[in-house]
Amino acid sequence: MSYDDDNIFAKILRGEIPYNKIYEDDFILSFHDINPQKKIHALVIPKGKYIDLDDFSLNASSEEMVGLIKGINIVAKKLGISTDLGKGYRALTNVNDDGGQEVPHLHFHLFGGEKVGKMVA
Numbered sequence: 001m002s003y004d005d006d007n008i009f010a011k012i013l014r015g016e017i018p019y020n021k022i023y024e025d026d027f028i029l030s031f032h033d034i035n036p037q038k039k040i041h042a043l044v045i046p047k048g049k050y051i052d053l054d055d056f057s058l059n060a061s062s063e064e065m066v067g068l069i070k071g072i073n074i075v076a077k078k079l080g081i082s083t084d085l086g087k088g089y090r091a092l093t094n095v096n097d098d099g100g101q102e103v104p105h106l107h108f109h110l111f112g113g114e115k116v117g118k119m120v121a
Contacts, residue, residue, distance in 0.1 A: 001104070003049040009105035013047060023075050027067025030075040030110075039113030040079050040089070044072050050106040052095045072108055081112030090116045 004010070011017045012029070019031040022042055033041040046068050050056040056065070072091055076082040081089040089112030094101040 001051060003051055004104050005049075007103050007105050009045050009103055009107060010049070013045070023071070023078055025067070025071060025074075027064055028071035028075075030071065033109070037109075038111040038116060040081055040111065042075060042079060042110045044068070044075055044091075044108045044110060046106055051104050052099075052101060052106050053093050054095060056106050068108075072110065075110060076112070079110065079112065081110070087112065088116075 008017065012019050012031070022030040022032065024030070026047070028044055028046055030042055030044045033043055046056065046060070046064060048056075048060060048064055050060060056068075060068075073082065076089055076091075077084060079089075081087045089110050092109045092111070093107065
């Protein structure tokens with residue numbers, strides 16, 4: 001599968017669709033989910049054109065990989081859900097159709113602000 005430049009996150013990265021930004025740096029963009037599933041529900045996306053975690057792990061530079069992981073931590077701190085504050089959160093990414101991925105651009109959901117619950121019921 002090749003990267004789809006018309007996916008919603010590609011459009012957000014190009015500034016074609018409005019979003020409620022939390023944080024941005026050279027590697028990631030983070031914003032609030034428009035349909036939150038928990039009290040706090042944010043998205044963290046790499047700025048590079050990566051379809052999913054497998055694509056990212058095979059093709060991203062080491063600098064991009066570090067930038068994404070550190071970016072997730074920065075966003076958690078900004079949202080007040082990091083372990084530094086005695087809190088916690090869930091970072092979740094879905095891979096391909098069988099994994100429940102809906103948008104073909106790698107993205108992590110950060111859930112927090114309340115007990116997130118069991119992973120699978």
